[in-house]
Amino acid sequence: MTKKVTILGAGLVGSLLSIFLAKKGYKVTTYESRPDYRKSTTVGGRSINLALSHRGLKALNAVGLDDEIKSRCIPMPGRMIHALDGQLDFHAYGKEGEYINSISRSGLNELLLDEAEKAGVEFYFNHKCINVDYKHTTAQFEFEDRKVEIEADFILGADGAYSAMRSSMMRSERFNYEQHYITAGYKELHIPPNAEGDFAIDPNALHIWPRGKYMLIALPNLDKSFTVTLFLPFEGEKSFENLQTEKDVSAFFEADFGDSVSLMPNLTQDFFTNPTSGLVTIRCYPWVKENCALLGDAAHAIVPFYGQGMNAGFEDCHVLSRLIDTHGELNQSVLQEYQELRKPDAEAVADLALYNFIEMRDKVADPKFILQKKIEKKLNELFPEKWLPLYSMVTFSDLRYSEALAIGKKQQEIMDKVMEYPGIEIAWQNLDFASIVNQL
Amino acid sequence: MTKKVTILGAGLVGSLLSIFLAKKGYKVTTYESRPDYRKSTTVGGRSINLALSHRGLKALNAVGLDDEIKSRCIPMPGRMIHALDGQLDFHAYGKEGEYINSISRSGLNELLLDEAEKAGVEFYFNHKCINVDYKHTTAQFEFEDRKVEIEADFILGADGAYSAMRSSMMRSERFNYEQHYITAGYKELHIPPNAEGDFAIDPNALHIWPRGKYMLIALPNLDKSFTVTLFLPFEGEKSFENLQTEKDVSAFFEADFGDSVSLMPNLTQDFFTNPTSGLVTIRCYPWVKENCALLGDAAHAIVPFYGQGMNAGFEDCHVLSRLIDTHGELNQSVLQEYQELRKPDAEAVADLALYNFIEMRDKVADPKFILQKKIEKKLNELFPEKWLPLYSMVTFSDLRYSEALAIGKKQQEIMDKVMEYPGIEIAWQNLDFASIVNQL
Structure with missing residues (x-):
């Protein structure tokens, strides 16, 4: 039966x-x-768009849906880092042809x-x-x-x-x-298409404005808008608690996310209309x-x-x-x-x-972190079977998460030592990459 | 108003x-x-008796109730350890005159x-x-x-x-x-007064039958009975799951808590009448x-x-x-x-x-642990202001629990080293106690 x-x-x-x-x-x-x-x-009350990557696609593939899905995706091959002065810096997530996908929930x-x-x-x-x-x-x-x-x-x-x-x-x-809530919450905002009806910023990236304890991110939508999310502590100096008036909000965005302000004509209105939500981990x-x-x-x-x-x-x-x-x-x-x-x-x-969260809001802006990523990329190019960066194991493979985490921790221990070499900033190309990989 | x-x-x-x-x-x-x-x-569904100690008494004192309470207490100055062969060994909890109190909930x-x-x-x-x-x-x-x-x-x-x-x-x-449950549960049992109407075992002790992953304990009541509690894993070789029949229960108690069997005429009946409950920590x-x-x-x-x-x-x-x-x-x-x-x-x-739980069910039967307690007692006698054993800080003082725990961890680190001295079992009396205390 x-x-x-x-x-x-x-x-x-x-x-x-x-x-x-x-x-x-x-x-x-x-x-x-x-x-x-x-x-x-x-x-x-749910996020508007999401990042679909290898594991999700593989499951959709198993029910014959991945081609149907792909036409609805916007590829994001890397992060676009927005510095405080508006300067842009693109960091690829993985190898040529690897990307995550922005998709409408x-x-x-x-x-x-x-x-x-x-x-x-x-x-x-x-x-x-x-x-x-x-x-x-x-x-x-x-x-x-x-x-x-x-x-x-x-x-x-x-x-x-x-x-x-x-x-x-x-x-x-x-x-x-x-159930455990982190001390930061989030609020969704919006970048509409520009006057020409096109994407206002590069659609093929996940945009990040990393500012230490808080950050702004933006993911593209098929309608050429971006969904923007502010992640910010609930309490403290820079916090939702301290953004009570339109003036507060404008001043905060002008000072911290200057290049985003002209992209969001409805910023203050969205800010006070959209809810502020908590971020929970449930085990x-x-x-x-x-x-x-x-x-x-x-x-x-x-x-x-x-x-x-x-x-x-x-x-x-x-x-x-x-x-x-x-x-x-x-x-x-x-x-x-x-x-x-x-x-x-x-x-x-x-x-x-x-x-x-720590990586996105803080480390992506740290030259030492960027250098480490560069070295790991090199390790991966030289020894693709032996050294897969943590982000790639999580996002572009279906290695078990628990294994990815365990390998990632081991990699970090090795890299912590590598990053202490005197003059690593200049001399990194001359590292003995084989001996690094062999420590794994 | x-x-x-x-x-x-x-x-x-x-x-x-x-x-x-x-x-x-x-x-x-x-x-x-x-x-x-x-x-x-x-x-x-709550335990029948409880151990009232310094912190509780101090609070009762603050509302003028401690004398009233003391007349209802049975002092337990130490643990009575029941070995597998029925041999008894008494370990004082603290100094002369220090005790915890068994009281009816x-x-x-x-x-x-x-x-x-x-x-x-x-x-x-x-x-x-x-x-x-x-x-x-x-x-x-x-x-x-x-x-x-x-x-x-x-x-x-x-x-x-x-x-x-x-x-x-x-x-x-x-x-x-x-909310987190440990893998063991508990069940209450009962030792009635003996044929002469008196306590069947020494009333001035908390009785423990430590057996590694499980244990039996008994606390005295004013009516000369004891409330007995079995702490045992829910699943596994020795477990509640594997005690399904009266024969299972009798065999388990005969083998593991032999000297308790004659004290509990209603053992199997109590076992199947009384509930088995979980043990939770809520934060x-x-x-x-x-x-x-x-x-x-x-x-x-x-x-x-x-x-x-x-x-x-x-x-x-x-x-x-x-x-x-x-x-x-x-x-x-x-x-x-x-x-x-x-x-x-x-x-x-x-x-x-x-x-x-680990200390009670396992360590109290370990000669090395008993020796460590003896050395700590000596440290406390020599330097009463400087070295108060963890159990005493928790039970006989009102030092903040968080401080007691922090000091206890430091003490344990020091004692771990002390216990590694070659021949410590024989030579412990000759230790340089002052230098041990000074490491704190």
Whole structure:
């Protein structure tokens, strides 16, 4: 008999998961608390665009979608660093032909919903999950003031950072859980197309204005605008708390992000209209109870600084899909293997994402850091099999996050010593690169 | 005008806090979800007896209660270690005249409730808090199928590890929270008085059967019985999971706690009647939002292995009380100071409690550990002002937990080196004790 799988969440991860399982012949029904994205105009408190990279593309490829996706992507082969005086400096992320992709969250979500329906998935929107009973594999929803109860063979929670399934699991015994907010928050702003209707700045880069404890970034959209995000501490000297008036905001942007001001005609209006949001890391375990499991942000919400949140969630689906193929069916031991395999990788990507805030807001402007990246690039050119920079392992490979992090730490220890060589700034080309690589 | 303080929780910490504030002239109203302990027979899933030590007694002293309490205490000046062959070994906790106290949770709670009523506190039992609105200092309760809403100048949450106030705070932005369960759980058992109606084993000791990854402990009660607690992993070779039948339980106790079996005539019955519970550490921050604050387990639930849960909660009340005295009144800046002062100490005692499980279940049976304790005792005798062993700093002093932990770490580093001296077992009396102390 066809097994019934209920999926919670029709966001990016829930939709892709639905496709994976429907294509394997499961009867998939997916519940979402919000209205159908395809019929509503607001996305609701989520970032407007995202960076799609190798892991996410590989998962989309597995359901035959990567070509469809690529046409909606804007390639970003590197970072464009905006100095305080407006000077620009481009740093490639990887090798020639390697890039991350700016993609619209809503556009991608709509495509996935359409594909899921084509694959036979049934969607129920405006169904707010209020409880999951993992012992009986049932769930209760609120829908238009009524209560709806469902029963399934499996319930998979891809219902995001504020997951209802996770809340239900938390009420059971012995569920480990942590939510931790960093001291900075974020606010989205907007660079519209210029007077000629074209991109106002180079679209083939992720723009960063690194300023130490805070930063501004911008990612291109297909409509030739940019979505801009300010990351700034909530409290302290330079903080959201100290930006109370239009004058405060203008003065702050003039002083710290001077070259961005003329690009954002609606800066102060956007600033006071758009919400200021917190940035949370959520860690929990177990992810699996009986025939219920958590995937994506529901299992491991991370800060956005490595551009890996969606990629990690898509990789969860892909890992689970491959385990089902290996074992021949979805069952409890597949779910068990999924969580044991995936938990260390979720921990690693959470740590990587936290670390990358420091890199983006501060280190990318540091000449010593830039030199280190240059040396690592050289190491990679000379020994492509032996030395892959951490950013490339995370973004352009599907090495397990936990392995990437472990290798990255080892690389950093080696590079710390290399960077101490007297006169390294001038003499770096004469380094004994082979002996450096051999320390790995 | 008299300020109104609402306290959530009429457990140990809530009752003591109520007394502190009522004695300062606040109009105190205290809400408790359970029935009045004084009229009900069950305590409901909490440990039966507790170890009261210096910090707790000092707080009780501050409200004039310590003499009243002392008559209800059974002094435990040390640990009685039960070896596998039944041999007994007594280790004093501190100096002559220093001891911790076994006290009945329900007896102490009843006394505190009576004292609070005498001080003018109004109690509402069977009121289950469902929400605290810290922006308006209001709270909602369920009482006999009705909803009751209250308003106060301050609301203080002393409502335990599953705090309703903390749940409300968690729904607000930027609340850091962690709950972590250790892999062991616990189950309470019972040693009744012997045939002569007397204590079956020495009442003036905390009995421990240390067995590496698990242990049994026993604390005396005034009725000449002992409350026994088995701490054991949930899963694995020796685990709750593997104790499914009466035969399993008998065989396990015969093999591992042989001398305890004849003391517990109802062992197997108790084992299958009494619940198996998890052991959680809860960390969160902030503890204060506007005029609302968390105290005791609601702010920092810890594992029971240092006997400090109640003592730390009582010390919270005492610290807050002294801050109110210093500033002349309870206000937001007092609450702010309370949380900033107290958070590092809560973190420290949480870590100390986790560490002490390893000490109790494993190290107390290790000759090297026993020798180290002997050397530290000698250091303390020779230099009482300079070297106070960690256990004594935590249990017999009111040094801040965070300082005790920091000093204890430094002491351990020094002792690690001392313990490596060749022939230390024989030659320890000839150590240069002054030079050891001077390394601190």
